[in-house]
């Protein structure tokens with residue numbers, strides 16, 4: 001049993017001053033006032049908050065090469081991804097992320113990492129896991145559609161979703177729009193057909209999995225929301241009508257503001273003419289407006305950095321809180337990264353809060369983020385199930 005007390009605590013929902021709490025066997029058993037537990041370890045002016053929950057991570061990604069894909073048939077390559085993913089787990093935990101949702105790894109390797117962490121074989125965050133991405137057909141140009149979950153029609157949609165369940169996925173991830181691309185007359189159109197989206201989500205629901213969609217444009221977002229998707233990722237184009245639909249269906253938005261931020265900051269510095277990075281630059285303002293509009297309309301939000309993608313380094317994942325705080329407030333940024341994210345992951349009351357009955361996953365920060373939100377990027381103490389892990 002360990003008890004702590006100090007000046008400032010964010011309990012997942014609000015700021016509490018002069019707190020104490022006690023953990024036993026990795027679970028918080030009591031939260032009270034500073035004077036309640038006189039022999040508790042005094043954390044002084046440090047700031048305590050729940051471990052950050054990041055709902056959009058690619059744990060097997062490589063920010064340097066921006067490659068999620070690799071040569072499937074080469075066992076040496078598979079081994080490399082497993083080793084890199086295992087190392088990334090540690091970096092992610094050290095950054096202060098104690099729970100993550102992995103949204104797509106080649107061959108579903110993140111599922112193995114999730115299992116390894118659960119068994120205590122490797123150190124890292126608790127993972128809620130999608131297996132492989134479910135993508136729209138590229139017209140079978142490379143003859144490899146099925147292998148890569150490039151679906152074409154409802155049967156393939158169902159099969160791809162069922163395959164994720166068989167692999168052990170907790171959530172499916174649909175890649176419904178391209179990146180920053182335009183075909184036809186809508187920006188980032190929906191490249192799945194509606195029945196394909198409905199079929200995949202129906203399978204997910206029936207099998208008790210959650211669902212998520214990479215969706216930028218209006219048609220994709222509205223179609224997924226009405227089909228019962230759990231969360232929309234990115235959501236660059238959310239107008240008032242789209243926000244109203246998401247609110248009605250209580251579909252979460254996971255904005256991943258870090259993705260274009262780092263693509264522009266680092267990507268353009270290294271490759272000034274890269275069209276993908278230029279595309280990201282052109283949508284940052286729209287993306288910010290869309291996210292703010294959605295949140296103010298009443299769409300629930302959850303933190304997600306898209307870390308693991310190009311230039312989006314694992315150690316920078318907490319920067320998403322800084323970006324969100326600039327649009328909303330520090331309190332909202334902290335809430336979105338803790339109790340609100342836990343709701344999306346069906347971990348309400350267990351993760352993302354410092355309350356009786358919750359897992360003792362918490363951070364001790366040097367400074368008060370209400371004074372300086374950038375302190376979430378500083379070196380910190382990370383506790384997982386009550387143990388100082390880093």
Ligand SMILES: [Zn+2]
Pocket residue numbers: 056058103306309
């Ligand atoms: Zn992603």
